[in-house]
Amino acid sequence: MAKTLGQPLFANMQYCVRCCMPSSNEGIEFDEMGICRACFSAEQKMHINWIEREKSLRKLLDYHKSLNRDYDCIVPISGGKDSTFQLHVVTKVYGLRALAVTFSHNWFTETGKYNLQNCLEKFNVDHIVFTPNRNLVNRIARQSLVKIGDSCWHCHSGVGAFAMQIAVKFNISLLIWGESAADLSGRSSYFDPVIKFDRDYFTKMSAKVGPEEIAGDTISARELSPWRLPSVEDIERVGVEGIHLGDYIFWDDERQMEFVRDVYDWREDRVEGTYKGYKSVECIMAGVHDYTKFLKRGFGRGTDHASVDVRAGLLTREEAFELAKKHDTERPDALDYYLQITGYTEAEFEAVMLKHRHALNIKGLSDAEFAQAVEEYRSESGQK
Numbered sequence: 001m002a003k004t005l006g007q008p009l010f011a012n013m014q015y016c017v018r019c020c021m022p023s024s025n026e027g028i029e030f031d032e033m034g035i036c037r038a039c040f041s042a043e044q045k046m047h048i049n050w051i052e053r054e055k056s057l058r059k060l061l062d063y064h065k066s067l068n069r070d071y072d073c074i075v076p077i078s079g080g081k082d083s084t085f086q087l088h089v090v091t092k093v094y095g096l097r098a099l100a101v102t103f104s105h106n107w108f109t110e111t112g113k114y115n116l117q118n119c120l121e122k123f124n125v126d127h128i129v130f131t132p133n134r135n136l137v138n139r140i141a142r143q144s145l146v147k148i149g150d151s152c153w154h155c156h157s158g159v160g161a162f163a164m165q166i167a168v169k170f171n172i173s174l175l176i177w178g179e180s181a182a183d184l185s186g187r188s189s190y191f192d193p194v195i196k197f198d199r200d201y202f203t204k205m206s207a208k209v210g211p212e213e214i215a216g217d218t219i220s221a222r223e224l225s226p227w228r229l230p231s232v233e234d235i236e237r238v239g240v241e242g243i244h245l246g247d248y249i250f251w252d253d254e255r256q257m258e259f260v261r262d263v264y265d266w267r268e269d270r271v272e273g274t275y276k277g278y279k280s281v282e283c284i285m286a287g288v289h290d291y292t293k294f295l296k297r298g299f300g301r302g303t304d305h306a307s308v309d310v311r312a313g314l315l316t317r318e319e320a321f322e323l324a325k326k327h328d329t330e331r332p333d334a335l336d337y338y339l340q341i342t343g344y345t346e347a348e349f350e351a352v353m354l355k356h357r358h359a360l361n362i363k364g365l366s367d368a369e370f371a372q373a374v375e376e377y378r379s380e381s382g383q384k
């Protein structure tokens with residue numbers, strides 16, 4: 001039996017005492033007991049007066065409806081399970097006239113294409129989709145690795161910026177996102193005033209840098225126009241505000257997935273880098289995105305999902321560490337495609353990631369500690 005059974009991958013990194021979240025997670029904070037913020041948020045979530053929250057949601061939606069513009073709101077959709085759930089809530093529960101907006105990463109899976117089309121049919125909404133050209137996506141994906149240490153800047157940044165552009169162009173005052181930031185990151189809490197969604201929200205949350213930092217020798221500034229945020233004046237003139245439904249209604253991923261699957265024929269599929277088949281099922285690059293996080297920070301999506309399941313009481317912490325290690329350390333098949341479109345060799349890819357890990361300078365993740373733990377785990381588990 002392996003000596004590390006039920007233990008985290010890295011012996012010298014701090015992990016939350018409740019879940020599997022390590023100290024290398026961006027923005028993580030532990031309380032004096034060693035419990036992370038996301039675990040704390042998960043507890044808060046049970047004690048929130050959701051009836052009151054729902055009332056304030058109703059009030060907010062009534063206000064935007066009362067403006068009586070062409071559309072009551074924009075629902076940014078990717079084809080993920082949240083998209084279908086958001087559209088269900090927005091159109092069926094609250095009866096809003098919604099414009100669905102998709103910023104395509106141009107990396108759609110077949111399941112993702114089906115789910116996207118399926119929800120448009122089921123909810124009968126108008127839809128705008130923007131797809132940046134293949135060659136540009138390839139060039140940005142190469143830059144993205146250097147600039148933010150992850151394959152997906154064009155998606156993280158485009159989803160927010162393009163929805164804002166459409167809001168301004170179509171004079172739509174409300175953007176309705178899905179999951180709460182308190183669930184997503186542990187960087188905010190349910191008791192903080194609902195996270196202020198401003199112009200820079202997505203840059204701060206996931207894109208990290210703006211288009212001006214992506215532009216360079218191989219990408220011109222004008223090619224990046226779909227990623228440019230509208231001006232503050234334009235946003236204020238239209239009065240655009242954004243909300244996350246998860247701040248107003250109790251969000252339960254597993255239950256919602258079952259609901260959209262059973263009621264609206266939403267489909268799941270295998271996703272690299274995790275054991276859950278419903279997160280990021282629309283994107284072929286999810287495995288690479290999560291693997292880059294592992295190479296930088298020593299954990300990937302396996303840890304994210306296992307920690308959520310520990311908080312929900314579905315796994316013990318020991319079981320969760322085993323699942324997390326298995327998925328986090330796996331080299332994704334999609335990496336072959338990523339290398340092909342970006343022109344990186346695997347050694348170059350690894351060198352870029354190493355630089356990012358060095359820059360983060362995380363305790364317990366020195367080169368020797370990282371290599372030893374991963375090698376040991378791979379040989380113990382028979383993973384190649």
Ligand SMILES: [Zn+2]
Nearest residue numbers: 016019036039
């Ligand atoms: Zn925790």
Ligand SMILES: [Zn+2]
Nearest residue numbers: 150151152289
């Ligand atoms: Zn990413």
